[in-house]
Amino acid sequence: MRETELAIVGAGPAGLSAAIEAASAGVQVTLIDENQKPGGQLFKQIHKFFGSKEHYAAVRGFDIGAKLLDEVKRCGVEVMLDSVVWGIFSDHTLGIIHDQKNIRLKADKILLATGAMENALAFPGWTLPGVMGAGAIQTLINIHRVLPGKRVIMIGSGNVGLIVSYQLLQAGAQVVAVLEAAPKIGGYGVHASKLRRCGVPILTSTTIKEARGKGKVEKAIAIKLDQDWREIPGTEREYDVDVICLAVGLTPLSELAWMAGCRFEYVPELGGHVPIHDSNMETTVPGIYVAGDLSGIEEASTAMEEGKLAGIAIAEALGYLSPEEAKNRKEAVSRRLDSFRTGPFGEAVKKAKERLQRQGEAK
Amino acid sequence: MTLEKDGVLSPEELAELPGMPSKERLEQGAVAVIECAQEIPCNPCEKACPSGAIRVGEPITNLPTLIEDKCTGCGLCIPLCPGLAIFVVDMTYSDQEATVQLPYEFLPLPKRGETVKALDREGRVVCPARVVKVLNPKGFDHTAVITIAVPKDQAMNVRNIAVDRR
């Protein structure tokens, strides 16, 4: 049985940021990730981030990832890669498969930063090879430098769908259209404009009806929707494609939090079932914290800040930071989070997070 | 045609933007055109400008305002906008032509002197354009800035190029 002070599950932007914050304060940190490399989704983000200088604005995602990795190494964090956390127990131990062996790790505090998974959209033909999630496409084109096809149709016009469409163009593929079931575009106008001026059509009130092909995707059939989201017969349109990319939302990866007995709330604005947490990012189970997309679907920028918040709160709880120092640091992070969550896109998330936190404080 | 429904700013939406220079200023020479229309938390343009010609302030969701008297049309803001929403237009390039400086993140990069297709905000080819300058220094972090010459009446229309893939 191994022991540590803080075990962090997930080495994406939230986990990395929490590790840096806690380790800098003196906490013994073990950072666990099931992948070969840490960084989560950061290394696939080849676009420049928004925000202000403190949010790493105008820096590309993978460069931010590299900076975080450097800092984690310098802070003396123990990093366990290729390690799957399969269980979490009431005595604060984690079951981990590492190097084909099962090990147990006991931790004073646990931070779950396991991120999110892509939603699927079922339609006739959706199991054909060539139908993939947007994250899958991003991994293939930006990390493995493989184009799974040459003519792609994108389903979903949120920021993920728009950004991945642009990245597909950069990788040399053609995007025949972006289909959006809602009557307006989901993501930022600037992301949409970048695509439109490359000649990529964005069709609102339109969805995919069917995928056709022998053994693989060959055609996508689009269809228009009326104001009650019902298909309008006769409005079908056929596209010759070899890839159908699904960018239809993310859902928190919450198995470990459920296992641990955390209480959840269903919050549509945050992606579905989300663990209730307070302003310290602590769940309803004392000693278990959450940060990043697991605590509500947002962005890498907010994941980093929430990770810091959790790191600071945990360092304080373990006695490495005075209440005064912790309060100051937490306030700085909260200010940055607030400034990021303003405007028409951030308001809904801000309100949902506030509601969730009030529940968390009341526990 | 609206940004929300089509992803393209309508002439009415463009005219209302605080980042849009006046007709008078455009006729005086190179000036930035900031086509940023939504309140998203973002302000690298403000810090990018060496002349203090872009103001965002607090909260950082404010739309950037162009202070056109201070703008020299240097174009340093172009590669720093994460939304690739800033352009520089010079109506005084020649009697017939204006230049448009635009951000470009595709391969192949065109070469100076080459003729490319000039595209409008909907990606339609509107005219041929001559490449006057290609800037792609390390400091721009892979956002090249291409200067093209187009007929004056297309300068506020052209926002992208199509290069022949050889």
Next chain:
Amino acid sequence: MRVEDHPILGKLEKRSIVEIEVDGEVIQAIAGEPIAAALLAAGKGIFRYTRKLHEPRGVFCAIGRCTDCMMVVDGVPNVRTCVTPVKAGMKIQTQHGLGEFKESS
């Protein structure tokens, strides 16, 4: 196909090539990349057939969560090819149904 040159990521660095066998055919892969990436780069899209209806499946999530991409690797079935790195001389087979575990001799 491979993205050899990219406006942001630059040219694909020279990495070492390994050879793997897929259904008896030798294909080239980049050392350390996931099996699924090598197969997609080589234009192979069908990785297995389902048990009941023998329908083709390929890559869906590419991060090891959905099990669409499972194949038989060096005799072991149900290997998630999108998160398993290639090794020189690996033998990969299209999986039919649930595959079979063979006792190692």
